[in-house]
Amino acid sequence: MAKSGSLSINSENIFPIIKKWLYSDHDIFYRELVSNGCDAITKLKKLALMGEYETPDDETYKVQVTVNPKEKTIRIEDNGLGMTEDEVDEYINQIAFSGAQDFLNKYKDKANEDQIIGHFGLGFYSAFMVADKVTIDTLSYKQDAKSVHWESEGGTEFDMKEGTKEGHGTVITLYLNEDSAEFANEYRAREILDKYCAFMPVEIYLNDETAEPQYDTIEKDELTDKDTIIETIVEPAKTEEKEKEDGTKETVEVSPAKEKYKIARRPVAVNDTNPLWNKHPNECTDEEYKEFYRKVFQDFKEPLFWIHLNMDYPFNLKGILYFPKINMEYESIEGKIKLYNNQVFIADNIKEVIPEFLMLLKGVIDCPDLPLNVSRSALQNDGFVKKISDYITKKVADKLSGMCKTDRENYEKYWDDINPFIKFGCLKDEKFDEKMKDYILYKNLDGKYLTLADCLEENKEKHENKIFYVTDEKEQSQYINMFKEAGIDAVILPNPIDSPFMQHVEQKNEGLKFLRIDADVNETFKDSEETDEAAKEQEKKDAETLAEVFKKAIGNDKLNVKVEKLKNEGLASMITVSEESRRMQDMMKMYSMYGGGADMFPAEETLVLNANNGLVKYVLNNRDGEKTPMLCEQLYDLAKLAHGSLSPERMTKFIARSSEIMKEEYGA
Incomplete structure (x- = not known):
């Protein structure tokens, strides 16, 4: 039986490529070798189901991982x-011949393909990314089979002889090599x-010999x-x-x-060999x-709700997607979708499978039909993947639409948290x-949730095809009060x-x-009093003077x-910014995050003065007065404050000016 030789490699110099470049993460050898062990057990179980193997009553299928940090060894054993x-x-001496594929071809009429993890026969060689020497001791289930011992140093030459393994x-x-000793910890x-192996279909045990x-x-x-005992x-x-x-x-x-x-403990x-996604949704409790x-996500804030995916035609796909609760003010929106293939972890957030907007969620998706590449870490280009994504x-x-139709109360309750996901998706x-x-949904000033059609209907009589909105309830409180007093609605965005x-939405x-x-x-806020031509001309001149x-x-x-002549005589001044100008400014702010300049297009502000207000009339009638410039600055700063905030320099002057005005008023 003794045999030595060089490994039969299908392409020249392929082994250094396998060793260094096939897998981006060296720790992945654990996944590959444990997966192979699970495969071997799954195959034997299928043979037992087909009557080609009789399982002993005391047989407990498992993969045992044993580490020895002193010896810098790892042993992975399956039965x-x-x-x-x-x-x-x-399967070992001829790299890239797939044992799993051969098994499926042989038994394709007798067993389905579920739970056969390995696809390519290259997984075993990931061991050489971390090990100077690798040995195999194996005994076939077949009657009268002899044990085999195989070993290789460096991965290009091997020795094989009869072994001593029992069972x-x-x-x-x-x-392990010196650089990889950590993996024996x-x-x-x-x-x-x-x-990688948290949900593999065969029980996995870990033991430290030391x-x-x-x-x-x-x-x-x-x-x-x-x-x-x-x-x-x-x-x-x-x-x-x-x-x-x-x-x-x-x-x-x-x-x-x-x-x-x-x-002994x-x-x-x-x-967990039977993860929750494998169960039917009706069998799972909220807890x-x-x-x-x-x-799975080490997140102890409860998710808002979840979607359980369970499909077996035209492809096999199971999973659970969670809508997490996010504090928009303090947290970035970043989710994690973990992708599995037959309960073997592949990667997080694979964009070909997971639509981009769903990357904001957290969840798991298991699709045995995924067309993986040889390292089982990425997808081959395949139109089939687009169907999964769709x-x-x-x-x-x-x-989501079903929840809105049949459980509107909860849909509204979740809306403030989930609307960024949905809008990004749209x-x-x-x-x-x-x-x-x-x-x-759009939340209005009274906290009521409206659809787009509802919003248009609310303002239909006064403002055809216009929807007013608020971006900051605190900064825009003056304007909100004006709208409420006028009986005009707005939505909060x-x-x-x-x-x-x-x-x-405007484009659509x-x-x-x-x-x-x-x-x-x-x-609606303007005084609609009719004036003659002479009065209009005078108003125009007064406006120019002011x-x-x-x-x-x-x-x-x-x-x-x-x-303007406003109905509210108590309001002296206010700031407005045209919608187009402000949107350009917002766009430039976003652009500035990526190295652009937010100041390239400053927002075009307009100072609106109320001709019906006593202070504005005073300025008009005392345009050359000693205190008029101070009053003008005060009215401008008050308008700026109501619109948002003042620069540090203007705020300092505003506080000093306010004190001076009060001193004069009260003779202090």
């Missing part, structure tokens, strides 16, 4: 179908197994056949003294003597969904936009996504216009000044 000498020659299955031992190994043994003490009725502990009966009626005391047994057992699998979310988008849209995906356009989303609805409530003085006085006082000859 699957094992290999004969010919199979080792074929079917395979043991792969890695003798138990905590590092557990971290990697949790990353660790001190751990023990548990249990009751007799808890003992099982699989426990290793270290010591029997007899607890004596418990007694206590009680006083009798005659005054004497007697000893009474309170509890009988007990036998307890000190046993029972091993606990590092993985199970929340617990799964906490476990399906996920459709299911999310169906869930901007990025036309099909999603088409499905969701009638289920976009405070998120960064709202600006591009409004333009998107011809004639529709969104206007921020401080974009202009609404006709404009010159204010420009001179403020020191800005380019200041836009507009004089």
Whole structure:
């Protein structure tokens, strides 16, 4: 049986490529080798189902990972179908021949393809990214099979001979190089197994050969056949003294003597072989969904709700997508969709499968039909992947629109948290936009949630095809009060996504216009009193005079000044910014985040003066007065404050000026 030789490689110099470049992360060898072990067990189970293998009653299928940090070794053992000498020659010595594919071809009429993880036969060679030497000890399940020992140093030459392994299955031992010694650390190994193997379909156990043994003490009725008894502990009966009626005391047994057992601590699998996504949604409780979310994403804030994907035609796909609760003010919107292939972790946020806007969510998707490349870490170009992406988008849209129609109360409750996801989706995906356009909600000034059609109907009599909106309730409070007093509604759109989303809605609805409530003085606020031509001419001259006085006082000859007769005589001045100018400014602010200049297009502000206000009349009648410039500056700064904020320099002057005005008023 003894045999030596060079590995048969299908392409010249392929091995250095496999060793250095096939996998971007060296820790991935754990995934590949453990996956191969799970594969071997899954194949044997299928053979048993087909009557080609009889499973012993005491057989417990598992993959055992044993690390030894002192020796810098890792041993990965399975009790699957094992290999004969010919199979080792074929599957190990000939790189890139897929054992899984060969198995499927042989049994394609007898078994389905579920749970056969391996696709390419290259996974085993990931071991050489971290190990100087690798050995295989394997024994086939086949009757009269002989054990095989295989070893290779460096990965280009091998030695193979009859081995000594007892019991079917395979043991792969890695003798790590100096740079990779960390992978033999138990905590590092557990971290990697949790990353890649947390949901593999066969139980995986981790053991450190150098660790001190751990023990548990249990009751007799808890003992099982699989426990290793270290010591029997007899607890004596418990007694206590009680006083009798005659005054004497007697000893009474309170509890009988007990036998307890000190046993070797029972091993606990590092993985969950039946993840929640494999169950039917009707079998899962809300608490199970929340617990799964906490476990997978280490996020202890409860998700708002979730979507359970469960499909077997025209492709197999299962998963759970969670809508997390996000504090928009303090947190960036960044989700994580974990992609699995037959319960084997592939990668986070693979853009070919997960629509871009759903990257804002958190979730897991398992699709055995994914066309992976040879490193099982990325996708091959395939139109099939687009179908998967479209399906996920459709299911999310169906869930959201269905919730809006049948559970409007909860939909509204979640809206403030989920609307950035939905709006981003509408901007990025036309099909999603088409499905969701009638289920976009707008919260009005009274906190009521309206659809686009509702908003247009609310203002229909006064403002055809116009929707007024607020971006900051605090900064725009003066304007909000004016709108409420006038009986005009507006909607609250405070998120960064709202600006591009409004333009998107405008493009989709011809004639529709969104206007921020401080974009202009609404006709409803103006005094509609009729005046003759002479009066109009005089008003025009007064407006020109006021404009010159204010420009001179403020020191800005380019200041836009507009004089209006407003119904509210108590309001002296206000600032407006045209919608087009402000949108350009917002766009430039966003551009400045990527190296542009926010000051390239400063917002075009207009100072609006109320001709019906006493202070404005005073300025007009005392245009050359000593105190007039100070009053002009005060009215301008008050308008700026009501519109947002003052620069530090102007704020300092405003405070000093306010003190001076009060001193003069009260003679202090």
